[in-house]
Amino acid sequence: MIRITRTVEHSESVQNYINLYPSFISLVEQHLSAGYKNLFARPHQASDGAIEWYSDINGQPVSLIALPPAEKExxxxxxxxxxVVIDQLYQKLSMNNSAPVDVMQVLSLASCQSDERGVWVVDGQPVITAWCESPAVPVSPVASKGRRWWWLLLALLVLLAFLLLRGCMPTAKLPVQGAPAPAPLPIKQICPAKRTKQQAPEMVLIFDASGSMSISMDITPDELRRLMQDRPVKNFDREPRRISLAHRSAKQLIDEVPKDMDISLVSAATCQQVSVTPALSFAQRDELKYAIDNIQPVGKTALAEALEKAGKLVDGVDRDAIIVLITDGEETCGGDPCVVAQQLKQQKPRLQVNVVDIMNTGAGNCIASQTGGSVYAVNNTHEFNEMMNQAIKEYIPEACD
Structure with a gap:
C-alpha cells in the first residue's frame, strides 16, 4: 500500500465518504472486480485532521493533470x-433497493466525473481522491409554501379518516405479530454440521503453469521489460517465484476450506497439456498438497481449456460450485476463456469463477464477470496469502465448530 497524497481541507461529502468507506468498498467488491475497488483511494484521517489517501496499487503516483498528453488521454x-460501470451498478441497485440508503448516496457520488485535480495515476491506473459534491436542489419560497399547504391538507384528511373509521374497528386486541423470520443463509455459508454432504459446495483449483509463472515476484520493472523483449536477464527466476508463492498460498488455503467440501485440481502446463485430478476429500488433502507441489511452469497459457475441463468436474446446477483460477497472464493457446466462462455459467448457474490475478494483468476480468465471480489482484509477495483467502472467503462459514 502506498500513500498518494494528503489533503487538509475537505467537505462534508468527503467526511461522509470516509465514514462509509468500508461499507461502500464492500459493496463494490461484492459486485465488481478488484480493478474497480482500486479506482477509489482509501482515506485515513490523521491526528491533525488532514486526510491521507492510500492505494493498494504499487507504483509512483502522478497527478492526472501532470501527465504527458497521450498518457493523460x-x-x-x-x-x-x-x-460508467460504477454508474450502471448504482442504477441496478437503485431499482431493487438492495443496499443501504447512505451507501447508495456515496455510490451515486462515486459514479460522477471527479475534478481532475483529485485524480492520480498509479501504474497506469486512475485513482480518485476527490469527490463530487452532493448537488443542492434550489426551492423557491412560493413552491415551498405551496408544498407545505398540500402536506398540511393531506395530514388533516388522514386524521379525519382515522377518527371516522375508529368506531368501526373491533375492540378486541389483535395478536402481536412477531418479527419476520430472517432470510435463510445461502448453503455455502451454512456450517458443515448443518448441511448434508450432497449440499456441500464443490471446489476446483486451476493453476496456470505456463512459463511466466517461473518469474520472480521481486523482478524489477526494467528486468521484466528486458525479459519481455527476449533479452537475457540474470536470475529472473530467483525465489520467490510466482509459482512458489502460488504453491504455498494454495496449500494454506486448502486448510481453511470446510471439511465437507471436495477439491479438484487442474494444472494448465501448456496447450493441450491440461491435467486434472478427481475430487479429493478432506482425508486426501495431503495428497492434494503433494500434487500442488509437483506443478511446475512449462509452456503457454491454456486458460480456456483449463476452464472447460474444470467445469466438467462440478455440478453447478443443484449444488454450489467455485473455481479459483490462479494466473499471471492472458490466453496464448488460441482459446477464448471469456466465451468458455459464459457458456459454463449458462449451463451451470450455481457456478462462479474467482480469479487470483498475479501482477494485476486484467486477464481474468471477463472470466470473473461472466460467472458472477471476482478478481483478486496480487501486486507483490505480501499480498499473495490475503488475496487467496479473499478468493474463497464467502465459502467459509463463520462461527462453526
Whole structure:
C-alpha cells in the first residue's frame, strides 16, 4: 500500500465518504472486480485532521493533470469507462433497493466525473481522491409554501379518516405479530454440521503453469521489460517465484476450506497439456498438497481449456460450485476463456469463477464477470496469502465448530 497524497481541507461529502468507506468498498467488491475497488483511494484521517489517501496499487503516483498528453488521454478514457460501470451498478441497485440508503448516496457520488485535480495515476491506473459534491436542489419560497399547504391538507384528511373509521374497528386486541423470520443463509455459508454432504459446495483449483509463472515476484520493472523483449536477464527466476508463492498460498488455503467440501485440481502446463485430478476429500488433502507441489511452469497459457475441463468436474446446477483460477497472464493457446466462462455459467448457474490475478494483468476480468465471480489482484509477495483467502472467503462459514 502506498500513500498518494494528503489533503487538509475537505467537505462534508468527503467526511461522509470516509465514514462509509468500508461499507461502500464492500459493496463494490461484492459486485465488481478488484480493478474497480482500486479506482477509489482509501482515506485515513490523521491526528491533525488532514486526510491521507492510500492505494493498494504499487507504483509512483502522478497527478492526472501532470501527465504527458497521450498518457493523460489514455487515463481519462480508462477513468470514464470505469465510472460508467460504477454508474450502471448504482442504477441496478437503485431499482431493487438492495443496499443501504447512505451507501447508495456515496455510490451515486462515486459514479460522477471527479475534478481532475483529485485524480492520480498509479501504474497506469486512475485513482480518485476527490469527490463530487452532493448537488443542492434550489426551492423557491412560493413552491415551498405551496408544498407545505398540500402536506398540511393531506395530514388533516388522514386524521379525519382515522377518527371516522375508529368506531368501526373491533375492540378486541389483535395478536402481536412477531418479527419476520430472517432470510435463510445461502448453503455455502451454512456450517458443515448443518448441511448434508450432497449440499456441500464443490471446489476446483486451476493453476496456470505456463512459463511466466517461473518469474520472480521481486523482478524489477526494467528486468521484466528486458525479459519481455527476449533479452537475457540474470536470475529472473530467483525465489520467490510466482509459482512458489502460488504453491504455498494454495496449500494454506486448502486448510481453511470446510471439511465437507471436495477439491479438484487442474494444472494448465501448456496447450493441450491440461491435467486434472478427481475430487479429493478432506482425508486426501495431503495428497492434494503433494500434487500442488509437483506443478511446475512449462509452456503457454491454456486458460480456456483449463476452464472447460474444470467445469466438467462440478455440478453447478443443484449444488454450489467455485473455481479459483490462479494466473499471471492472458490466453496464448488460441482459446477464448471469456466465451468458455459464459457458456459454463449458462449451463451451470450455481457456478462462479474467482480469479487470483498475479501482477494485476486484467486477464481474468471477463472470466470473473461472466460467472458472477471476482478478481483478486496480487501486486507483490505480501499480498499473495490475503488475496487467496479473499478468493474463497464467502465459502467459509463463520462461527462453526
Amino acid at each position: 489514455h487515463a481519462r478514457v480508462l477513468l470514464q469507462q470505469k465510472l
